[in-house]
Amino acid sequence: MVSRVEHPAAGYKKIFESVEELSEPIPARVSGVIPPWLGGSLLRMGPGLFEVGDELLHHLFDGQAIIHKFDLKNSQVTYHRKFIRTDAYVRAMTENRVVITEFGTAAYPDPCKNIFSRFFTYFRGIEVTDNCMVNIYPIGEDFYAVTETNYITKVDPDSLETVKKVDLCKYLSVNGLTAHPHIEEDGTIYNIGNCFGKNMSLAYNIVKIPPPAEDGSDPLEKSEVVVQLPSSERLKPSYIHSFGITDDYLVLVEPPVKINLLRFLSAWSVRGATYMDCFEANDSMGTWFHLATKEPAAYLSSHKFRTSAFNIFHHINTYEEEGFIVVDLCTWKGHDFLYNYLYLANLRQEWEEVKRAAMRAPQPEVRRYVLPLDLHREEQGKNLISLSYTTATAVLRSDGTVWLEPEILFSKPRLAFEFPQIHYSRCRGKKYSFTYGLGLNHFIPDRIVKLNVQTKETREWLEEDCYPSEPLFVPTPDATEEDDGVLLSIVVKPGAERPGFLLVLDAATLTELARAEVEAIIPVTLHGMYCDPKPDTP
Numbered sequence: 001m002v003s004r005v006e007h008p009a010a011g012y013k014k015i016f017e018s019v020e021e022l023s024e025p026i027p028a029r030v031s032g033v034i035p036p037w038l039g040g041s042l043l044r045m046g047p048g049l050f051e052v053g054d055e056l057l058h059h060l061f062d063g064q065a066i067i068h069k070f071d072l073k074n075s076q077v078t079y080h081r082k083f084i085r086t087d088a089y090v091r092a093m094t095e096n097r098v099v100i101t102e103f104g105t106a107a108y109p110d111p112c113k114n115i116f117s118r119f120f121t122y123f124r125g126i127e128v129t130d131n132c133m134v135n136i137y138p139i140g141e142d143f144y145a146v147t148e149t150n151y152i153t154k155v156d157p158d159s160l161e162t163v164k165k166v167d168l169c170k171y172l173s174v175n176g177l178t179a180h181p182h183i184e185e186d187g188t189i190y191n192i193g194n195c196f197g198k199n200m201s202l203a204y205n206i207v208k209i210p211p212p213a214e215d216g217s218d219p220l221e222k223s224e225v226v227v228q229l230p231s232s233e234r235l236k237p238s239y240i241h242s243f244g245i246t247d248d249y250l251v252l253v254e255p256p257v258k259i260n261l262l263r264f265l266s267a268w269s270v271r272g273a274t275y276m277d278c279f280e281a282n283d284s285m286g287t288w289f290h291l292a293t294k295e296p297a298a299y300l301s302s303h304k305f306r307t308s309a310f311n312i313f314h315h316i317n318t319y320e321e322e323g324f325i326v327v328d329l330c331t332w333k334g335h336d337f338l339y340n341y342l343y344l345a346n347l348r349q350e351w352e353e354v355k356r357a358a359m360r361a362p363q364p365e366v367r368r369y370v371l372p373l374d375l376h377r378e379e380q381g382k383n384l385i386s387l388s389y390t391t392a393t394a395v396l397r398s399d400g401t402v403w404l405e406p407e408i409l410f411s412k413p414r415l416a417f418e419f420p421q422i423h424y425s426r427c428r429g430k431k432y433s434f435t436y437g438l439g440l441n442h443f444i445p446d447r448i449v450k451l452n453v454q455t456k457e458t459r460e461w462l463e464e465d466c467y468p469s470e471p472l473f474v475p476t477p478d479a480t481e482e483d484d485g486v487l488l489s490i491v492v493k494p495g496a497e498r499p500g501f502l503l504v505l506d507a508a509t510l511t512e513l514a515r516a517e518v519e520a521i522i523p524v525t526l527h528g529m530y531c532d533p534k535p536d537t538p
């Protein structure tokens with residue numbers, strides 16, 4: 001067990017500072033041995049610009065989207081990055097002010113304009129941000145950088161140039177989609193989004209995007225809402241960050257994090273409020289689980305799962321076994337959810353300040369919930385879970401709801417196992433053993449953690465003054481074991497001569513195989529993907 005690391009020098013602040021893009025890829029200095037089969041590209045998204053003119057972008061999610069790429073080829077590595085030419089970015093650059101309201105920063109009308117044009121600005125309505133700083137994933141043959149609104153941005157993964165802005169509302173009845181789609185073997189994409197309907201019928205819409213078509217047509221054209229799940233509260237949908245999928249089911253965890261629609265749809269364009277101002281806690285509902293079948297897509301309305309309040313951003317994995325659905329989650333205890341998101345605005349502060357705030361924050365835990373598929377009236381009051389290896393419980397109550405209690409898989413005070421990854425191509429929706437995550441120590445990303453969800457054993461990689469990012473698992477081409485492969489993480493070591501590096505870890509042992517260092521600070525990245533090498537580039 002490694003002892004707790006303190007951050008008195010507050011070196012982490014460096015990953016929340018603005019940087020410049022590069023005009024061309026720069027070579028990295030490789031030490032150690034990069035596996036010869038690792039010849040693709042790592043693409044990651046994050047914020048890269050934290051002020052515009054003399055205005056500060058207050059929140060981590062307000063920083064303007066920058067795409068990072070490490071190319072690996074013949075054990076040589078290069079690094080490249082470009083700002084995405086979103087409307088939010090281009091207009092900020094042109095007008096030298098925040099033009100589009102971001103998650104935690106309101107845009108104000110141009111003070112230079114006269115009263116009439118100001119009036120006009122107010123009533124132009126809400127301009128939804130396209131600042132796609134959260135994730136990047138493929139749809140058909142294309143790559144899209146995304147946030148959680150209805151705007152996604154097509155980018156060229158080779159040049160990192162911005163191709164076009166796409167409005168999902170043109171294809172689907174949703175107000176946004178999560179940045180965490182599930183992509184199946186054949187390329188079928190499932191995602192979920194809030195829908196503020198037509199006739200105010202509040203719901204979560206499950207979206208299906210078909211795999212690339214023979215004729216090369218855009219799969220988005222054939223995308224559709226396949227099933228609608230209800231919201232616990234009529235005018236207040238919950239904030240949904242990700243969801244779970246198995247071979248046959250979809251799992252929605254509905255946390256007590258509510259979007260106040262009345263505020264969201266009317267007030268904020270006039271009052272200068274932000275997205276964050278429209279969130280509120282429901283301190284009595286607890287957390288609900290919803291189930292839907294995939295084929296045919298249908299909501300299982302009689303399965304009403306309830307548990308005490310927790311907030312959730314990331315699902316780790318979900319699978320079905322013996323008539324039960326096992327749902328592994330990164331959770332934050334309690335309904336005081338806003339703290340988690342609010343907190344991210346604080347990371348530019350000194351360590352003592354950051355530490356003090358983390359002491360009051362909701363506690364992180366990796367939890368396993370188990371949902372029984374078969375419910376019989378006569379089984380009221382007793383535990384329905386008969387899976388041998390779990391202590392999670394589910395009890396049918398007289399009102400027909402099922403009360404869940406979790407099994408705790410990982411719990412250390414103020415050390416979150418977050419940004420979870422798995423051997424996705426092999427384990428998505430299947431029983432599995434390993435998850436890899438970013439360790440947030442008082443919210444500071446300072447280690448990479450491997451967790452065996454069956455034995456609860458952990459391993460860690462950490463190094464003094466180092467700030468890693470979400471570790472992506474890349475399997476060895478002929479992998480036999482689940483953890484045959486490497487983890488890729490972008491690490492920043494602010495004091496070093498070459499402060500940014502791509503870290504390659506052996507996923508089995510979490511020992512370092514190689515690092516590829518560049519003479520650049522690389523700001524925080526949230527999510528990303530590894531692209532296999534193209535077949536024509538051996």
Ligand code: XQ7
Nearest residue numbers: 061102103134147148149175176194275
């Ligand atoms: F449908 C919605 F209203 C649900 C809530 C569409 C908009 C979302 C949240 O919107 C935003 C806005 C700015 C930034 C979300 C973000 C970030 O993606 C939050 C962190 N991932």
Ligand code: FE2
Nearest residue numbers: 179313314527
């Ligand atoms: Fe996320």
